[in-house]
Amino acid sequence: MQKDTQIIGIRAIIEAIKAGTTIDKVFIQKNTQGELMSSLLKLLKQHSINFSYVPVEKLNKLSQGNHQGAVATISPISFVALEQLVEEVLWKKENPLFLILDQLSDTGNFGAIIRTASCTGVDGIIIQKHGAAPVNATTVKTSAGAVFKIPICKVDHIKDAVFYFQSSGIQIIAATEKAKQTIYEHDLKPGVALIMGSEEKGINPSVLKLVDTAVKLPILGEIESLNVSVACGAMLYEIVRQRL
Template sequence: MEKEHLIFGIRAIIEAIHAGKEIDKVFIQKDALGDLMKDLMKAMKANNVNFSYVPVEKLNRLTPNNHQGAVATIAPIKFHNLETLIETVMESGKMPLFLILDQISDARNFGAIIRTAECTGVDGIIVQKQGSAAVNGDTVKTSAGAVFNVPICKVEHIKDAIFHLQGSGIKTVAATEKTENTIYDISLNEPLAIIMGSEDRGINPSVLKIVDDKAKLPMFGTIASLNVSVACGAFLYETVRQRS
């Protein structure tokens, strides 16, 4: 991870949060205590900053400096407002295509998905603040720089984003094996948001209940699933095929 995308030290992170810096994630030492750490926790919760508890060894790997039990990663991009992005895309006159990632946590998978999304004309990628992969050096590298070309929105809850898209006339389709429909059975040639699930759990069941449609990829081998970035590519290129 590039050092220029790191902030270390509790007070420095608090100041960065108050200054409105695009903090992607804060790593907190599991057993860290003290009044300053309490202040950091308050600042993170008040500003909805994503954080997780980690062993001190991880912090030591991130920086050789005196981290005081906290290291933050700064996103190399500016995140977009979902409502504004939807309005902009709808007013552009083109057929909208959004991608929702339900807690995909691997930065390299995230980067690979962003790269394919850029190649297939995706208008925006929507991720949840908590539990999603950070936009870091690995993401930038794996995306081949596409992360700078595709708008990315961070939202509090995936379900709220889906409701907002549906309210704007955009069809939501979940990529899941829990359906009889394949991607060749449903229409993707309309205003669309495709939802991909996490590497290990797939799409949250509560999300599956509210989507407009579900589709799966036909599987003929003995292995029951594809890597999520590969599956996402198949969905996006079937969308391109139908729209062509």
């Protein structure tokens, strides 16, 4: 059984995966067992599809009860391979601009960031396969349709993207309040991959150790931090300002 953005039922999800459907995430009922479920789990791991175990109430809400222990959400877009994206962009321009989102899980912020990224000429957005905000109806709405206009890549680990960008001659800049310099003090004219973290966790410490530069925005009031989509917009527009 399939809805507009869902595939409901274990067997239906298995067939969809085999058919090459772009699945964003699979929700599996806790403690569900059986041969068919084992086959589904094997396929999910083989194809690196994001999945999580949830209470039956979650599945009932998604499917009105007739789910047989599993519901999949379908991505409205096709994701691009990182290597393909970087190669194509570097062929066209010398100073590309990429955006890496580490541990960002809120769909509203994700959509708002995609919208700003499109307005500021970002050449591609990179997210991790597991734990990242899904590309769903909320993302599409808050992005004002920009999600269909900008390439998005999924990688197994953010570190993979960092290493690949660095090997391609693109500097990695992390946005973090732990930075000693503001973004206004750094030269952003060469090729840049900007990393933004989630509001709750920030950027993974193991990723921060790999970056070329860390920058921050000055905070002048009593509130200690900005919404991540607002901070991302301010930083992207500083890159645009320097390049104009």
